[in-house]
Amino acid sequence: xxYQNAEIAKIAEVLKSRIVEGASLxxxxxxxxxxxxxxxxxxxxxxxxxxxxxxxxxxxxxLIDASxxxxxxxxxxxxxxxxxDINTPKSxxxxxxxxxxxxxxxxxxxxxxxxxxxxxxxFTAVESRQIDDDYHMFExxxxxxxxxxxxDYDTFMTVEKDKNGKQFIAPAHTSNMQNRVLRDNKANLExxxxxxxxxxxxxxxxxxxxxxxxxxxxxxxxxxxxxxIHAGNLLATFKTFLSEYYQQDVEIxxxxxxxPFTEPSFELALSCPFCQKQGCSICxxxxxxxxxxxxxVHPNVLKEAGIDPLVYTGFAWGxxxxxxxxxxxxxxxxxxxxxxxxxxLRQF
Ligand code: DAH
Numbered sequence: 001x002x003y004q005n006a007e008i009a010k011i012a013e014v015l016k017s018r019i020v021e022g023a024s025l026x027x028x029x030x031x032x033x034x035x036x037x038x039x040x041x042x043x044x045x046x047x048x049x050x051x052x053x054x055x056x057x058x059x060x061x062x063l064i065d066a067s068x069x070x071x072x073x074x075x076x077x078x079x080x081x082x083x084x085d086i087n088t089p090k091s092x093x094x095x096x097x098x099x100x101x102x103x104x105x106x107x108x109x110x111x112x113x114x115x116x117x118x119x120x121x122x123f124t125a126v127e128s129r130q131i132d133d134d135y136h137m138f139e140x141x142x143x144x145x146x147x148x149x150x151x152d153y154d155t156f157m158t159v160e161k162d163k164n165g166k167q168f169i170a171p172a173h174t175s176n177m178q179n180r181v182l183r184d185n186k187a188n189l190e191x192x193x194x195x196x197x198x199x200x201x202x203x204x205x206x207x208x209x210x211x212x213x214x215x216x217x218x219x220x221x222x223x224x225x226x227x228x229i230h231a232g233n234l235l236a237t238f239k240t241f242l243s244e245y246y247q248q249d250v251e252i253x254x255x256x257x258x259x260p261f262t263e264p265s266f267e268l269a270l271s272c273p274f275c276q277k278q279g280c281s282i283c284x285x286x287x288x289x290x291x292x293x294x295x296x297v298h299p300n301v302l303k304e305a306g307i308d309p310l311v312y313t314g315f316a317w318g319x320x321x322x323x324x325x326x327x328x329x330x331x332x333x334x335x336x337x338x339x340x341x342x343x344x345l346r347q348f
Contacts, residue, residue: 001059003055003056004048004052005049005052008034008049008053008056011031011034011056012059014030015031016060016063019063019064019067022064022068022090022091023090023091025060025064026061026064031053031057031060034056035053061091064089065089065092106325106329107218107321107322107325107337110321110325111218111220114200114220114241114245115198115200117241117245118241121237121241122194123198124196124197124198125197125198126177126180126198127200127201128174128177128200128201128202128221129171130171130202131170131171132168132169132170132171132176133166135179136171136179136180137153137173140178140179140305141175141179141261141298141301142261142298142301142304143260149260153173153205154172154205154206154207155172155205156169156172156204156206157170170203171201171204172203172205173203173219174199174201174219174220174221175221175261175316175318177199177201177221178316179301179304181197181199182195182223182302183305183306185197186307189225189307189312193226194229195225195314197224199222199223200218200219200220200221201219201221202217203216203217203219204216209335211332211334212334214334217320217321217322218322219319220321221318221319222316222317222319223315224315224316225314226312226313227312228313229313229315230313231296234295234296234315234317235268237315238294245324245328246327248273250271250273251271252268254294255269259293260298261297262297262298263295264295265293266293266294266295267292268290268291268292268293268317269288269290270327272286272288274327282330291319292319293317294315295315295316295317296313296315297313297315302314
């Protein structure tokens, strides 16, 4: 390419000798000076001059692309970690926005810790689901039809029924997975191994919202079945987990409760990790914090999954993840988690 204007021709030579510098050449002071000079050019020549500098820009861009392509030809063709095909010339690659990059949500960071602790105790994990049916939410869990205990769950369900007359349910607890994992892992028992599964999931309840109640939250369910399992195993397992999670010795206290799917059922309280049972505002000056529901899997639940309750027994629990994390960090309002408030998220 030749240039009529002597200054353009001179700068073109200089810039073409520096093509390896890549796209930054297009922002070079030399090129800028040509553009800046437009105002000083005689109006009758201005248009021709303008066309020539634009031509120079295009020529430089083509040379830069060609040079990058030839450099890339010598590189490995696949980088599975790259966010685009690495054969794309640099100038055509997606530009990273110059905004802050995101980070992992604190609940997911904490869930990874929980999974890690239970994994080391021999539990595998199966994620729960976002939509389910009456059978898995209630019936397989020994909730008789029309039993008032169903009302405790403030369940969101579809108004419309499908062609089989079935309504769909946004799971209100992770216990909806119990029947599935008991069935799917029955073979373990026949092979002399326990069923040991952790079931993390997002759950939904049509609740009145306040600092302790949110319509969307997370639970992790634990299910453990084998020969000769008793409530002592359950309490020891959960105490070990809590001590690991809070990195301090904790005391636990169980009190009788009712769930249709466990017999006996307990509510577990934990010694307040903030005041070592001295009493503080977080534990309402009682020294104890009620944390979760648990119990020995009801024989009907085992039977429904095809497991003989006369041979095998097991325990289960359902723990709210938010509650656990709020206690760890002294978070005062559960609604922060789903609020997308950047000031909150930045603290983790
Ligand atoms: N599903 C119960 C709830 O959300 C919690 C629960 C209690 C789960 C006892 C269990 C259990 O597995 O054994 O309120």
